[in-house]
Amino acid sequence: MIFEVWAPKATSVELSLGDDRHALSRGEGGWWSVAVAGASHGTRYAYLVDGDGPYPDPRSRRQPEGIFGPSAVYDHARFTWSDHEWKGRDLRGAVIYELHVGTFTSEGTFSAAVEKLPHLVELCVDFVEVMPVAPVPGGRNWGYDGVDLYAVNETYGGPDGLKSFVDACHRAGIGVILDVVYNHLGPSGNFLHPFGPYFAGFKGSYWGDAVNLDGPDSDEVRRYFVGNAVQWLRDYHIDGLRLDAVHALHDSRARHLLAELSEEVDALACSVGRPLSLIAESDLNDPRMVRSLDADGLGMTAQWDDDVHHALHCAVSGESHGYYADFAPLSALAKVLTSGVLHDGAYSSFRGRAHGRSFAGVPGHRLVACVQNHDQIGNRPKGDRLPVPALKLGAGLLLTSPFTPMLFMGEEWGARTPFLFFSDHVEPALRESEGARRSREFDGFGYVWDAPDPSDEETFLRSKLDWSEAKEEAHWSVLCWYRDLIALRKALPELSDPRLDRVRVEVDPLEKWLLMWRGRLAVAVNFAQDSVTVPVAVSPEMVLLVSDEPVVADGKKLRLPAQSMAVCRT
Template identity: 70%
Template sequence: MPNAWTPNLFEVWAPAATTMEVEIDGVRHPMRPARGGWWTAEIEGVDHGTDYAFRVDGGEPRPDPRTRRQPYGVFGPSRVYDHGRFTWSDHDWHGRDLRGSVIYEMHVGTFTPEGTFESAAARLDHLVQLGVDFVEVMPVAPVPGRHNWGYDGVDLYAVTENYGGPDGLKVFVDACHAAGLGVILDVVYNHLGPSGNFLHPFGPYFHEGLGSFWGQAVNLDAPGSDEVRRYFIGNALQWLRDYHIDGLRLDAVHALHDKRAVHFLEELAVEVDLLAASLGRPLTLIAESDLNDPRLVTPRESGGYGLDAVWDDDVHHALHSALSGERHGYYCDFGSLEVLAKVLTSAYLHDGTYSTFRGRSHGRPARHVPGYRFVCALQNHDQIGNRAEGDRLPPELLRVGAGLLLTGPFTPMLFMGEEWGTRTPFLFFTDHEDPELAAGEADRRRREFVDHGYPDWADKAPDPQDKTTFLRSKLDWSELDREPHRSLLNWYRDLIALRKVLPELTDPRLDRVHVDYDETARWLVVHRGSLRVAANLGPARATVPIAPAKVLLGSDEDIILDGDRLLLPPRSLAVLRVNQG
């Protein structure tokens, strides 16, 4: 269970139920018990587009836990949806390898004024011209209300109608593949949203007494967890198989509670590898984790989980704090060029070292891991949106920061609008329909700032429930026609183009990366084979000693190469090739 899909066959797992019914057009149809706590019913006259709901022990009608479509939102009935009715045109798409790639993260609802899959697809030419390889889409599961980041999703097998529903997502993926772009989908398996989650009556989907700031933990290792694990793994396979998605970003895997000998992530990786072999295209799993644990991406035959990559916040923190000067909260151990040099050569600052923010030692060494397995960003939805006012780095800091990121040994990821230095904030927004949740969201947000070490931000954040907060977060595409946005966009394009033609820049071997720096003068030079990436992070002009070389790309027209000296204006960067022979 479940069996091969047909529109008139209804199946649901409800191991503790004494009766199960499927309701269609007000008529309740009894279901038959089957093995393993499953229930089934075959009902004539049902086809694609039929609305239905389940009743557990005569209770209220609830959506199907595996509902493929929720046309009326999270509180309405499910709708039968046949994946086979969609006509794909991506028959020549053979996938994309993560190695050497650049990822672009987007929130569909704020990427365009319309906030739909269709309107996002109309902007793909911008991403092609930028030179990125993957689009990473923030979660698309149904959420309460009209707008949300997506991490309050429920009905995990469905696609929010706010963006265009299941067909809308397929149109977007098809268009991405036609444009040569892979698609990574952000999925959330550590919790479900606080409103519209009706899994509890069906079975033991959640841990009693275990959870996180975001909600109750899912049951991955207690009684009944075999089927719960199948539920989430089946969800992952659905996106990759039925929606032609190329990879998944797994939200906050450190919040997964699993003490079984074979961890959920390892089991998921095995199943995804099997599907990739069957489909004949690469499928990528990327974990978000704050554990600094390379076992996530260590091959299974070497005792790891076998995921493909992991988000690396230490690189972000080192870049951000070195550029901005911020040292509060979780930036307290970052900011020096010594720290920046370490993360550029070792991936993690905290690789067994003491973390002041955590008050304990943290992480383990990862320098042996290929750099492409670390997805690193100068900005992402968390690091912008979890600021009280959703503010971004200014263009003058983005220039040098992007230069270091896009010439580094890791897999770079950009956040929408970063490439032109948009002045649009990315704020935290919700649209809860539950009055209690709506009233309490602002207070919950304030408590989160305090927990993350930013008590001074607690009263600065706008109300997440205010529609204006959402509207303010929409990108302003007219900025591309104005300075300094136009020239910054060209800089990003040039950096990505250079990355694609110089193999030294995509060499993932961290032991081949060397960094010289002057803490006082605030400059550093990153060695990438015969290339040198020289950056001045300070407010004054810097004179950097350099071997005889040629400037390949510079962020400022006032950069001067004078023999064995490189004169860098404030907050500027140059990529050079050292003369050989």
């Protein structure tokens, strides 16, 4: 077997196999290699660079002993797939369901998550979006502190566990999107520095050092990340990637890393014969993100749209602190429902400057929107979710909107369990300072930061879903609401129509109602604490779906009870 590693500045590289050492020979481009007889699937190994180490392989496929242990040879060909009939799934018209493996079930494993797939099939979602699965410090983490980016967290089930989960999802007719982090690596267990110039030498964001995407030797660094993306899509049969915080990618090259990645993924899609999606998390509000390469865009299939979330959240919750301030008026919700974003060059009070560009001409399916996600819940001090009345209104608008809707695990039954920020750093300094670091990160957001200790195991355990809730009557009614909304969205073409210029919205800021027109369909929402009359002429037989009774439709007007909504055919 041949072992290879990139270490362009090293004067010597050795392979450690148990008690044996093997010197690697330097080749072209800073690559070192050695052939070792007898090494095979499962063999543990590590590298020494200029006598320092041992370190895990930067492209380690498996870390059976965690981030501080040796790497293990992993042969992708040994896994037997059963998804040969899977032809992939297009993001257009889809509903996404975001989950965190460690808290989705009490066991916190891929195999336990497979047992919940019938629930997702009945809900009728099209994709699951899995939060990052790269190895992390300790036994619990959101996943954004990952290192060893080519490996899979052993706590969840390792590489075979992920493959089994993807295989089961495909058999159930569900695509899989994997959240990946390329803008930084975690502060613990990051052993890339000794091997080469993977980092740019300055802080790229609040979360860590900038990755070297445009400096000397950055060609190979870029290939490291592009190769990682290709691995997930090719070797793990993943259907799409969600790219974390791409605005924190520092790349001044004429051809951005995202464009390079898009081109590689398009070529791979042709090879594997199924659609592959790239979804960027970006707060730039720049439509170039989702424009095609031939239109001088970056070629992303879609991007997260925080403006939609913020406007929905303000309307249903009444909150207006921090970055919510600009989104508090109902007119802001009307604008995002018809334009995709609020900040399209307009002034952003939170940033203290103008922000964004118009998304005119961009179809709504390229904007992934939500009422809740891991950030918007977990970045609240108490990790609290929306109360049920607010949640039902938000979901009703989201699932009748022109965007690609995304749900967060448990919201479909109005879960009462929080989703808190948790971690399990090994180093005492990192462990003890994590709470203070989080407090500093959200300084100025308008919160009194009284969050539980992220390092306390109880913080993690409290974040696990309680699946027994879904059987309770109050939660069952919420689940039925979600199922009915998704079924209606899939049955009526008007609701999945992505053309933003065909959406019309009327609002009454005083009486707090909104009327959204989707073709001949009227979505009427009452955000107020009292009943209101919405000026839309519908009779009882024209009312398709209501969140709460009694709704009065007399052919001349529609009267909605407090905090309720109705979808009507006109």
